[in-house]
Amino acid sequence: MKYFDLKMQPILKIDLTTRKAEEYRIPKQWERDFLGGASLAARILYDELTSELDPLSPEAPLLFMTGPMTGTSGPTTGRFVVCGKGPATGLWAESNIGGFWGPELRSTGYDGLWVTGRASEPVYLWLNGSRLEVRPAAHLWGMNTYHTQEKVKEEVGEKSARVCVIGQAGERQVLFASILCDHGRMAGRTGMGAVMGSKNLKAIAVHGERELPIFNLPRYKALRSEANRKLKEDNEAKVMREVGTAGAANYAEYLGAMPAKYYSRGSFPAVDEVSGAKMSETILVGRSACQGCVIACGRVVKTPKDVAKRKGPEHETMVGFGANLLNDNLESIVDLGDLCDRYGMDTISASNTIGLAFHLYEKGIVTKEVTGGLELKWGDVDAIEQLVRMIGSREGIGDLLALGSKRFGAHFGAEEDAVQVNGLEVAYHDPRGVSGMALSYATSPRGACHNQSDYFFVDWGHSREDIGIKFMDRHAQAEKSANVARHQDWRTVDNAIVMCLFANVDAEEKAALINAACGLDWTVADMMKFGERSWNLKRAINNRMGLTAQDDKLPKALLAPFPDGGSAGFVPDLEGMLFTYYEARGWDQETGKPSREKLSELGLDFAANDLWGGA
Amino acid sequence: MSAIFPSEEWLKELESKLNSDERYNEIARNWEGDLFFFIEPEGNLKEQLTFYLDLWHGTCRKVEYKPRADAYPNPAFTLSATYNNITAILTGKMNPMTAMMTTKLKVKGSMSYMMRNVPTVLDFVRCAQEVTTEIL
Ligand code: SF4
Numbered sequence: 022m023k024y025f026d027l028k029m030q031p032i033l034k035i036d037l038t039t040r041k042a043e044e045y046r047i048p049k050q051w052e053r054d055f056l057g058g059a060s061l062a063a064r065i066l067y068d069e070l071t072s073e074l075d076p077l078s079p080e081a082p083l084l085f086m087t088g089p090m091t092g093t094s095g096p097t098t099g100r101f102v103v104c105g106k107g108p109a110t111g112l113w114a115e116s117n118i119g120g121f122w123g124p125e126l127r128s129t130g131y132d133g134l135w136v137t138g139r140a141s142e143p144v145y146l147w148l149n150g151s152r153l154e155v156r157p158a159a160h161l162w163g164m165n166t167y168h169t170q171e172k173v174k175e176e177v178g179e180k181s182a183r184v185c186v187i188g189q190a191g192e193r194q195v196l197f198a199s200i201l202c203d204h205g206r207m208a209g210r211t212g213m214g215a216v217m218g219s220k221n222l223k224a225i226a227v228h229g230e231r232e233l234p235i236f237n238l239p240r241y242k243a244l245r246s247e248a249n250r251k252l253k254e255d256n257e258a259k260v261m262r263e264v265g266t267a268g269a270a271n272y273a274e275y276l277g278a279m280p281a282k283y284y285s286r287g288s289f290p291a292v293d294e295v296s297g298a299k300m301s302e303t304i305l306v307g308r309s310a311c312q313g314c315v316i317a318c319g320r321v322v323k324t325p326k327d328v329a330k331r332k333g334p335e336h337e338t339m340v341g342f343g344a345n346l347l348n349d350n351l352e353s354i355v356d357l358g359d360l361c362d363r364y365g366m367d368t369i370s371a372s373n374t375i376g377l378a379f380h381l382y383e384k385g386i387v388t389k390e391v392t393g394g395l396e397l398k399w400g401d402v403d404a405i406e407q408l409v410r411m412i413g414s415r416e417g418i419g420d421l422l423a424l425g426s427k428r429f430g431a432h433f434g435a436e437e438d439a440v441q442v443n444g445l446e447v448a449y450h451d452p453r454g455v456s457g458m459a460l461s462y463a464t465s466p467r468g469a470c471h472n473q474s475d476y477f478f479v480d481w482g483h484s485r486e487d488i489g490i491k492f493m494d495r496h497a498q499a500e501k502s503a504n505v506a507r508h509q510d511w512r513t514v515d516n517a518i519v520m521c522l523f524a525n526v527d528a529e530e531k532a533a534l535i536n537a538a539c540g541l542d543w544t545v546a547d548m549m550k551f552g553e554r555s556w557n558l559k560r561a562i563n564n565r566m567g568l569t570a571q572d573d574k575l576p577k578a579l580l581a582p583f584p585d586g587g588s589a590g591f592v593p594d595l596e597g598m599l600f601t602y603y604e605a606r607g608w609d610q611e612t613g614k615p616s617r618e619k620l621s622e623l624g625l626d627f628a629a630n631d632l633w634g635g636a
Numbered sequence: 637m638s639a640i641f642p643s644e645e646w647l648k649e650l651e652s653k654l655n656s657d658e659r660y661n662e663i664a665r666n667w668e669g670d671l672f673f674f675i676e677p678e679g680n681l682k683e684q685l686t687f688y689l690d691l692w693h694g695t696c697r698k699v700e701y702k703p704r705a706d707a708y709p710n711p712a713f714t715l716s717a718t719y720n721n722i723t724a725i726l727t728g729k730m731n732p733m734t735a736m737m738t739t740k741l742k743v744k745g746s747m748s749y750m751m752r753n754v755p756t757v758l759d760f761v762r763c764a765q766e767v768t769t770e771i772l
Binding site: 256262481 | 734736739741743747748751752753
């Protein structure tokens with residue numbers, strides 16, 4: 022078997038407290054076993070992430086990682102990932118982001134940036150090739166994400182520099198603050214923007230001119246052009262390009278898989294007004310893409326009141342500020358998404374937490390006294406906008422909402438009403454319509470996440486026979502668990518190399534690309550084993566930080582049937598699904614830990630010893 | 637009534653089914669668009685076969701078996717699939733959304749329109765399945 026022959030670049034480790042930087046060389050075996058992106062980050066941070074670690078303390082790590090194909094114009098490989106400990110979840114955190122920043126970072130000669138410490142005052146980093154400067158940023162503090170990018174670019178004087186930034190939400194440590202780069206590309210989930218803010222780090226500008234390492238360039242080029250050619254012909258890619266990710270809104274609503282009115286309704290008759298199709302037919306003026314991507318799912322819109330073009334909403338923003346809040350005004354959703362981007366906060370967590378406020382207001386638990394006189398009527402765009410602003414500035418009730426739905430609910434004695442798992446708000450693919458998402462949410466290593474396994478695609482009809490996942494009824498239950506586990510392993514590969522989930526690259530093709538890029542000779546089975554190893558590693562990290570089987574759960578709302586829509590009456594049997602899932606995973610039914618045997622089989626003996634004792 | 641797929645009789649039967657099926661008439665009431673269907677040779681089908689259907693407001697205005705390629709220059713949609721894939725859909729062995737999402741059924745035309753009208757597409761497939769009892 023070939024060893025990992027690619028010469029990877031080092032990681033630059035920066036301590037903001039001491040303002041010192043050093044190169045960190047990745048152990049060769051870790052390169053082979055964990056490859057890059059979120060998987061390699063998990064191995065690197067394994068010892069750092071403890072239950073005692075305060076995610077917003079100077080000691081907390083924040084690791085910006087690329088993958089071995091980032092920037093190589095492979096199919097949708099212009100991406101990177103930001104990892105650490107989630108401030109809202111206290112668990113493993115990873116947040117995947119596109120744009121052009123990741124490829125530019127690799128061109129500096131570094132595959133990652135590992136930030137620790139806390140600057141004594143606001144700063145930004147300017148990494149120009151191998152030269153790093155820590156620059157003052159007090160004058161940028163309080164600036165929104167787009168202005169910050171412009172200003173930093175102007176200051177560094179390098180037109181092709183790329184800048185990732187936080188907005189006011191990150192500065193104020195809103196627990197779901199995000200990191201943004203380029204034209205509104207966002208590391209949205211798990212609050213990595215709050216961690217960056219806690220370090221007084223406003224932005225990181227990068228510019229480089231180095232050739233990116235690829236083990237077998239001629240072979241990689243041939244594979245890459247064939248994969249990109251196929252991608253252009255792919256129906257899903259065509260949908261993404263033409264109608265954006267929100268193009269599936271009508272179908273999801275038809276299935277009863279798109280929650281409305283804070284997860285209490287399974288139908289939203291106004292869906293035609295707030296969908297990707299509607300956007301394409303009315304305000305869409307262009308498309309945007311991450312580096313090297315032939316799909317270009319990004320929306321560029323211009324509403325009648327706009328003087329300039331701006332970013333249009335993707336699926337989660339569309340549903341979160343649309344059906345979730347009974348808002349059928351498309352232009353207002355553009356505004357609300359844009360506002361969240363400017364503050365630098367995750368639209369899923371923001372809209373979900375606002376939805377909870379509306380829900381509790383309707384129940385009489387949240388009152389006008391608490392909201393500062395604001396009436397929370399479903400669909401009231403002004404009220405929604407005010408709450409977004411209050412969160413971004415942490416004013417009034419916004420200060421509580423900034424803690425996310427779990428803590429907001431708990432404050433009012435209504436934690437059970439919060440639609441979240443382990444502190445991360447549930448995305449807008451409802452497991453009552455697509456049952457596989459019950460396990461995706463309950464067992465994801467970062468809380469209720471739809472990107473560790475976007476199993477809704479499989480339940481919508483996208484079988485993956487190349488990895489042994491046949492189509493099953495979207496309401497099938499425990500018999501589906503092994504498929505979900507396999508799908509998670511598959512997506513873990515994507516999150517390591519860091520490939521976008523929207524690219525339909527089949528398994529043989531993906532393994533061939535990895536082999537050509539890294540100097541490996543993996544089969545599809547080897548690749549899936551790699552995914553399984555990384556999945557179990559992240560589980561072990563969480564187990565060490567206190568996660569148990571009791572935490573693999575779903576909120577109350579998702580276990581009550583919808584009264585209406587295409588999935589009315591159905592409830593996932595989470596207990597039954599978890600039982601067969603643990604069996605498929607080789608996890609201990611009682612504790613939820615991967616068994617010693619499973620960890621050893623995957624080459625994770627160090628984790629086996631940590632979880633089960635022994636030398 | 638039923639006919640062997642693929643044949644002119646089958647296509648005619650589908651036309652009358654689409655015009656008489658109340659559920660389809662209702663679900664497809666807003667659909668406006670004709671389509672070319674290319675069935676690529678595979679298995680028992682030795683050469684490419686083409687169908688044309690003009691679907692309008694829940695009815696089928698016209699069908700043509702083996703039309704000339706230039707007979708309808710601007711169809712709203714062009715669909716194509718191999719013979720085995722299309723028969724798998726018609727016999728219920730393959731979910732039509734699976735065929736679309738995995739590009740086993742290739743689609744050219746407005747994806748926006750298609751995504752808005754998934755229920756119509758699915759009900760069209762149901763009608764096609766119901767008139768299919770025998771496969772070549
Ligand atoms: S499909 Fe969209 S999100 Fe994915 S890489 Fe392409 S442009 Fe970026």
